[in-house]
Amino acid sequence: MPILLGVVPFGMIYGVLAMGAGLTVGAAMAMSSIVFAGSAQFVGVQLIHSGAPGMVIVFTTFIVNLRHILYSASIAPYLARLSPRWKWLLAYLLTDEAYAVTITRYNQESASPVKSTNRHWYLLGAGLAMWSTWQVSTAAGIFLGAQVPSSWSLDFTLALTFIALVVPALRDRPSVAASLSAGIIAVLAAGLPYKLGLMIAAIGGMAIGLWVEARQPLRAHRHERGDDQ
C-alpha cells in the first residue's frame, strides 16, 4: 500500500516538530499513540510550544478533527452489525488514510454481487498498518529532531505540509472563500491572548465559506453524495 509510504514523512516531520517544541520523547510518542491524528498533532505541538492554555488546545483539536464525523457517518452502515467492542476498536483506528482506502474498497464491493461478511477485517488491517507505520516514523522523527540544529528551519515544514494539503483542494468558491477568510482573520487576530486567533479564524472561515455556498443555489446539492472528501 503506497499510502503507507506517504505517511512516513509526516510522522517524521511530526517527530521533528515535537522535539523542536520542547516535548519530552515520552510525551511526543504518547501523543502519536493516544491522539493518533496527524494534523491535530501538528497543531497541538505548535500550540503547546506557544504556551496556549490546555482548554484552547483541546478545543482546537476538536475543531481540527471535526471532519472525522463525516468518515464516521459514511462508514457506520458497513459496521452496523458488529459488536460494541469491534466498533470501539475500529473507531480508534479511523484515520484519514484508513478511511480513504477502506471506503474505496467497500464501494467496489457493494458494486459487485458478492457480499462480504468479514468486511471489518479490512478496516482493522488498514488501521493497524497505519498505526504501526505512524508510531515507527514518529520515533524516527524524534530521533532526527534531537540531532538537527534549529538553523535548518525545519519548523517551516509545518506550513509547507499544510500548503501541500490545502492548495490542491481549493476546487470551488466556498473552499477558496473559507481558506482566504480564515487566513486573513488569523493574521488580524494573531495578537489575541491564549492563541484564540486560530480557533476564531477557523470558525469564521467556515462561516464565510458556508455563506458563499448558500449563494450558489444551483450547486447546493453536490455534497449529498456523502463521501466526497
Place this chain on the structure above:
Amino acid sequence: MNVWLLLICMGLVTYAIRLSMIGLIGRVNLPPIIQWALCLVPPAVLSAIIFPELLMPRGTLDLSFGNLRLLAGALAAAVAWRTKNVLLTIGVGMVALWVLQAVIPH
C-alpha cells in the same frame, strides 16, 4: 494543564468524534448544512495556520521581499497547485528557503 492530562483530553476528543456516528447505530443522515460545514473544516483550519506562518514569521506582518518564508511558501503553493504532489511541494519549499537564507542576508 499537565501535559499528560492534555494528551489524554486530546485523545478523548478525537476518539469521541470518530466513534460518534459509528456508535449511533443505523443510518444517521447528517443535514446537508452540517456536511457542507464539515467539508470546509480542512481549508479553514489549515489556512488559519499557514497565513500567520508565512505573513508574520517574526510576529509582525511582513509583506516585503525580505520575508523569505513568504517567498518560499508562495513558490511551494505554485508547485502544489501545478503538481498536487505533497512531498515535492515540501521539498521545493524547504530547499527554496535554504537557498534564500544562504543568498539573502537576514
